[in-house]
Amino acid sequence: TDLPVILVPGRPLMRNPQPADIAAEFGESPHAVDDQEMCDLLVVGGGPGGLAAAVYGASEGLTTALIDADAFGGQAATSSRIENYLGFPAGLPGAELAARGTIQAAKFGVRLHRNARAAAFTSEDGIHTVTCDDGRSFSARDVIIATGANHRRLAVPGIEAWESNGVYYAATVVEATYSRGRPVAVIGGANSAGQAALFLARTSDPVYLVVRGDDLDHSMSRYLIDAIAADPRIHVRVHTEVVGLSADSEVTGLEVVDRTSGRRSALAVSAVFVFIGATPCTDWLDERPAMDPDGFLLTGQDVALPAGHRMPLPFETSVPGVFCVGDARSGSVKRVAAAVGEGSAAVRLIFDRRRIDGTELL
Template identity: 50%
Template sequence: MNTAQHKNVAVRETPDRYGAFPRLTSEQLQELTAHGERRRTTEGEVLYREGEPFREFLAILSGTVEILQDHGGPQERTVAAHGPGRFLGELGMLEGQAAFDTAVVRQAGEILAIPVERQRTLISRDPVLGDLILRAYLGRRYLLIGLGAGFRILGSCYSRDTLRLREFAARNRLPHRWLDLERDKEAEALLRRFSIRPEETPVVLWKGERVLRNPSNVELARLIGLPAPTAQSAQCDVLVVGAGPAGLAAAVYGASDGLTTISVDAVATGGQAGTSSRIENYLGFPSGISGGELIERAVLQAHKFGARLMVPAQVNGLVPQDDDYVVTFTDGSQVRAGAVVLASGVRYRRLEVPGIDGLEGISVYYAATVHEASLCEADPVAVVGGGNSAGQAALFLAHHASRVHLLVRGSDLNADMSRYLVDHVERHPKIEVLLHTEVRGASGKDKLESLSVEDNANGERRLLRAAALFVFIGARPRTEWLRGLLALDEKGFVLTGADAQAVADATQWDSLGRGPLLLETSLPGVFASGDVRSGSVKRVASATGEGAMAIRLVHEHRDNVGNLVRTAGPEEPRPGTGQSVA
């Protein structure tokens, strides 16, 4: 900003230290002007308000705009201030969420307003502008999370419902702040202010006035504006169950191919990949990328092509009907789909040792995100597992805990962990690797205090002090609802291709003149991709590839070509005649 021109401005523009507040060039502003309308602003005007939807991309042509949290409340604070050339908004605008802050005009001027639907089109057409805006929005989302902006969760650290809400917010990368009833003095004042009895907690406070008493994940999602199943989504070409890398890839490729595509997930977009602090071996990102950023980019890409993403929406039924499938959700709503892609992933296996049951969700975890790490600052923690997930968790937690004990049952860290991770783990001064070590018990009154561990080579046991335990000891598929509906292997993973054909009901396939396609299950038109599929590689890259491949096979199913041997006629192009697939 030209300080000479704006020396009387009361609010100074926030420096762009994090790449979250770039400035549009005059050429970019000129290009955008053709797609929106110019508006004069007045001092004190609210451009959008915390807790309410905002559906316009706003670029500042002149004047100053201040971004506030808790606007008008006792704890109002400035998040940022913007001058000419800057633009407003953050990730929630593109994803249909409510605003997590309030924009107020501090110096009158002029803005350019563009409807968000038109903005999505502009982003897809102009990669330079699109990347600039998306990077800024991602940066702003993580700044808001770090500032504790958004809604507040008021509850005890010993409450399972408190931890459920915190996990849901963290997994969906929603800005929020947790106030611990056991420690925060502000919590007691809020209880009195809103006449909340302790037994009514946890509660969610929104906009300093709205109170949800122990809401379900669905109620919290609707408050924020996460999309839910509706009558409008009762029919689609492809329904994708699961929104991890495989599910999001299927959503992107399905929608970009012109198929009406809906993707649903019971918890959050991202799956296990979304909880990874750093993915360093994903193609195209030589310096690595966090799971959260990778997933947010995929979510925006799916939105760009018109896919509908609904969270939380848990599927519990799949019934063939004519040539389609009727998929039922736990809330009773239904979607009719021409094809289904199962990409529901896996959940980590529980550690079955004495004393652990009462500590799960309180200080024993099966994921390592910012949410869990914030609970163990300056304390020693333990990580159980010898695979990549355990290695990534140990490295991430080492930035928060005073010490990380990595407990590995085997005798060689290289057996199941990528070499680059082994190098990082073994060199980190705060990580202690304990090979051929197993947990035999957990103890602690209200939270974990120590672990009983055994050296399985010599049988020696000892106590290990730890304030939290993170478990990554293998996974089981999310297929309980599929038992009896289609063929699963002995571990519950979905059989596909030749494996599915070996156990499929031949009468279902006679009319098609073919057997199951490569990723097709024992039901025609139902495909599986990613970790939920029997024989999958269990890597982000392979899951993404299978999600894309599943959509290609959906087309073959819809066209009823499958494994049929066809002779190309004069109007039917042979393979390799110029048609391309991205």
């Protein structure tokens, strides 16, 4: 019950602390539950798209606040190595990209708020307010939603008992160390799964890449497909679905079924890494702005508005002055570079929106 234990030099031992306690220990100032902050631009979500929006907003003279439910970096921060981001031919660890972006945001004066989980959204007279689950609220005339998406969990009976203890939704140095020298399985057929398989193959053998589809071509970048094909430690199992997990004191294997023949077989593995897509973090918006059937926010020309209403700008939602970038946006390209580009472009569109609607800075 004492775990996790946090050691901070010169401070009392922290036993099983709450996120707010950790945030305060590392410099996040405490806030009363009735605190309210007003700014020109509020960015909700600190992944690559949110960090880019905050950096560009502050650098363009907007008083900017960035809030995130956890730590900045989003899903990108859990990537072992991003190799297709322009300017980093040797690749860049996701955690390092997140750290650099956070430092850059602070440099331009962005008000950074970790441990600020958005819980409600209201809009009145052109002022949008986001209220967090601890009672704090943030208001702005323009909001950029960059809350991204959560990893979709593997629907296998009993898997919950092994999550973070043999079943993982990220592949970092920590998880790779745990499975060093042992067989592992990576489930998924998109870029995140391919990057994880290549990273884990450095220390684990074999690495089974389990894919529901018939091939990797429809969802994975060519450079990853070629690298996987050239690595003898990676074994690709296409049109294969996981239906069971075996374990005793630790994970010992997977039961899989061939979706073409229906034949079942077992894979002996010591760890499972799951990358099977994501669900958008938009439930706190209570279906306002407009969303697609899966909960992703509609933007630009995808928004259907009654006659007489202004057509939303690119990345603008059905609520004027509220934009969405990154993985939470319907039809977005699930790439780090795309999220960064959308975040920076949305800031430019804020100035266009204010000119069109005749609004000024707060």
